Amino acid sequence: MSNLQDKVILVTGGTSGIGEACTELFARTGAKVVTSSIQSEAGKALAARLTKEGCQCVFQYADVSNESDVEAMIATAVDRFGRLDAVHANAGVLASKRITDVTVEDFHHLMNVNVLGAVLTAKHAVRVMEKQGAGVIVFTTSVAADIGFPAHAVYAASKAAVAAMIGSLTTDHSPQGVRFVGVSPGTIDTPMLAESCAGFDKPKDELYAEVAQKIPVRRMGTPEDVARTVAFLISDEAGFINGAIVPVEGGTLRLPPW
Ligand SMILES: NC(=O)c1ccc[n+]([C@@H]2O[C@H](COP(=O)([O-])OP(=O)(O)OC[C@H]3O[C@@H](n4cnc5c(N)ncnc54)[C@H](O)[C@@H]3O)[C@@H](O)[C@H]2O)c1
Secondary structure (H helix, E strand, O other): OOOOOOOEEEEEOOOOHHHHHHHHHHHHOOOEEEEEEOOHHHHHHHHHHHHHOOOEEEEEEOOOOOHHHHHHHHHHHHHHHOOOOEEEEOOOOOOOEOHHHOOHHHHHHHHHHHHHHHHHHHHHHHHHHHHHOOEEEEEEOOHHHOOOOOOEHHHHHHHHHHHHHHHHHHHHHHHHOEEEEEEEEOOEOOHHHHHOOOOOOOOHHHHHHHHHHHOOOOOOEOHHHHHHHHHHHHOHHHOOOOOOEEEEOOOHHHOOOO
16 A cells, blocks of 8 residues: 555545545545545535544535635645645546537536646645645546547547646656656546436446446446555655656557457
8 A cells, every 4th residue: 555644635526436535545544635626515524534534634615717716725735734745636527528519618617627627726736845845746637638539529638638738747847846647547437427328328337337348457447446546656656757647447548449
């Protein structure tokens, strides 16, 4: 298990799916966690559950597309725990639409949460981390940025934008002690994935079984698969991994085109 003892870690989109699993794993392995999202009830319940177990976790409401929310979210981590060792910029939304049906509102919503949210989170976290002379930011991208994911052109573009940002951040800020990495999930069983099944004419379980059979490891990913990877990327053991994006996708990207 990666050593996160006493690290102060902020997780955006931390109250559902991948972010929830990250919040739980980090807190249970000794980190001081600020978990954040727009789901206040779920966030308070998650923080209370972990606190009851003896872990250190607080919830802070923040819409990552709103700069004052993001500033308050970062300030909460620093005020509460005295520093900010790592941020998992994970908040994201999905929209399953072919380009012919995409509205300007759809575009702005996806880009505001997935891209502007990552930009604002990085902007305010880097300011703190540069002063400390240390820090790690992990971005959740997606295999959608690399494959022809059907009916997700704008989502794919948003994740490719985040992936592209990682290289520039590394060049600009790693000399001041900040590492930047990405985790690129494949098909992970979360509420977001379940929602994306809505447009299909088959029950979710049937669809999941079909998808699992196509993945080389013959199963879908779990939020915990991603959480263990992010924990390693945050840990000091990964100190020379910088500017890289780690796929967590059971071999999906290696499938042949037939
Ligand atoms: N599930 C998958 O198969 C998969 C694959 C690749 C990438 N991803 C990415 O992983 C991340 C987590 O997705 P998930 O599958 O756990 O989905 P999820 O819907 O379970 O969780 C998304 C989280 O983001 C939060 N969020 C949404 N809008 C927000 C906003 N404006 N401000 C702050 N938080 C907001 C939600 O409250 C929730 O906590 C996303 O960035 C998603 O694009 C997921």
